Amino acid sequence: MVSGFRGWPAAFALLGLVLFTATIAWLGWGGVLRAIDRVSLVGFAVYFAVQLVVIAGLAGAWRLLLDRAQGGRYWLLYYGRMVRDSAGEFLPFSHVGGFVLGGRAIALGGVNVAAATASTLADITVEFLAELVFIATGVVLLARLAPGSDLLVPVAGGLGVAVLGAAGFLLVQRGGGRVFRGLAMRIAGRSADGAAVRLERLQVAIDAIYARPGRIFAAGLLHLVCWFAAGVTSYVAFHALGTAISLVDALTIEALLHAILAAGFFVPGRIGVQEAAYSLLGTIFGIPPDIALSVSLLRRARDVIIAVPVLLVWQGIEARRLHLAGTDIR
Secondary structure: OHHHHHOHHHHHHHHHHHHHHHHHHHHOHHHHHHHHHOOOHHHHHHHHHHHHHHHHHHHHHHHHOOOHHHOOOHHHHHHHHHHHHHHHHHOOOOHHHHHHHHHHHHHHOOOOHHHHHHHHHHHHHHHHHHHHHHHHHHHHHHHHHOOOOOOHHHHHHHHHHHHHHHHHHHHHHHHOHHHHHHHHHHHHOOOHHHHHOOHHHHHHHHHHHHOOHHHHHHHHHHHHHHHHHHHHHHHHHHHHOOOOOOHHHHHHHHHHHHHHHHHOOOOHHHOOHHHHHHHHHHHHOOOOHHHHHHHHHHHHHHHHHHHHHHHHHHHHHHHHHHHHHHHHHO
16 A cells, blocks of 8 residues: 555656656657757846746745744745745655755754744745735736637636645644644754744744744735736747747646646656647647747756755755765764
8 A cells, every 4th residue: 555655656657757748749759859959048048037037036935934033044935936936846846845955954054943933834835825826816817818719618617626625724724733744744854953942942943933024924925926927927938939929828837837836746757748738739829839838848958957956955054954864973
């Protein structure tokens, strides 16, 4: 039973690879490679730079949820956010693993485990709520741009279910100490902080964050700005590939893309899901399938360039911590 459960990530990863391969086989590599070949170094640099700005906003939103007395300098949170996203996208486990490693990154940087766990949970929640607003905006735009689209009803229905899920997650945080403790123990690892984790400390930390509604609202607003900025990255990517779509179309595609990606969260890295989603959305907006798929591959190339050095640094810090722990034991 347990071994079967542990095999799910590999099974879903295989499913994603099959979907990725099928999408490529259907569209063909020729057109995709020709499209990518048109991207200039300057065009890709601009696309890459916009993403770094988006991450800066995401780190700022996380920083708003931490009290200054708890530590967490801005650049530590920038690094923690990059670890969270890189691990969630490229390591062979679900996005929950990325949340854990992001929280662990700032905990190793000096933030106490309770504050790191509470701020991670709050930041995930606020970001998800902002994402729902962004997706809802995309649904409204789709209804205006393509009122006959078959995608309208399922996305709107999924949005309704997601709103209920968000409400449930908020309720859990009001009294779900065991959930917090499980996450905190994984963030603390085998460090001395692991033995000090208590449900009361975690609940106090999360209550302290939600006791400051002004900061919660500001973080949510900043996350929403970042979601719309993600639409700008899509706009830049399409133009880099020589496809002059409007900013409104790019925002709509990005919003609907995340609605589809949210449904495929169980596939590690959403490999295959992202490619199929881009191809589907491209047809709605009259974008050639090879261009739509090229944007997905361009996105993955950008994320790999960010993830590789970030994960290497993270591995180096973890290895050093383990070495020091072994030295102390001896």
